[in-house]
Amino acid sequence: MTARFLAILALLAPFFFPWPYVVVLTGIALIRYPVIAFVVGLELDALYASRGTGALPLATLLGALATAVALLAHRFIRAHISVT
């Protein structure tokens, strides 16, 4: 329940909080839901990116990277627990 609340808070954060706080909230929600980083990155770019702010959607790419790392970490931890 707490994890879901944090994930929803991370989804709403780009509308209310400065982006460093959004990153922190997303990082906490990432522990339980790795895909949240990619979704929040998409949301940040959808809200604030535009022509003239750069050729690459930086928030989306960094979010995808964070999601990939979190998924790998989850797999590693699960494999480690199942072995032990």
Place this chain on the structure above:
Amino acid sequence: MKKPFFRRHSALAESRFLSFAAFLVAIGIFFALLRFVAPSAFLTLSTPILRVGTVLDTQTARVMSGFANAQTLTAERNALVLQNTALSQQNQTLAARVTDLTTLVGTSTPPVPGIVADVLARPPESPYDTLIIDSGQRAGVAIGDLVQVMGGIPIGSISAVSTNAARVVLFSAPQASTTAWVGTSRVPIVLEGAGGGSFTASVPRATNISIGDGVFVPGRGIQPIGHVVRLDAEPAAVTETLRIRPMVNIFSLTMVEVLPLRVP
């Protein structure tokens, strides 16, 4: 055989986890589709939520200011009132001089009526140097229109517009470039956005630009946009890099004025 409780519990938890994760992925795909297929619709849908955020921010600031030291606030207010009076008098003097010069020259450019808009989102909510304002096509805003702060200092241009909102890319956005002039001799430069409201520019070393020189951009006449705070140069390089601090604090913008390119 009776299933152990923990296995049933983990199966249930697993399905709940996947369903919420699937919900998050669906939201992400929705954002992406809306952004690329119907960008103006996304701005329109986001505007009410951003407005709530702005109201919450204002109310919080009001509550927190009640905890500030009354003496400090009073002293700050008195200093600002004195500064405001001096600036108003200076403004009146300059306006009178402009009127005299206009009468002497015999012609003048009529001011273009601007569209005043509230800022719904600004840095650091925005990780890029962009603003979201609450005026859109219905108010007469179009892509490419110049945006300035109250007082006439240009800060950016409209990059996307919906019915009731628009997105502004500031001149200080990374990869944004703007023509400008620097110093009393009006050396032409190209301002490169450095993010966070600041700019850089490269000039030949022989131009003799000093720290404190003003930087100007075209607007209604020549508008000041910042001043030089640092000069960086490699010993063997033929150019030097100007670090420019803007006059406008983009982190505290509340209202802007949009100048239409096309005069009605």
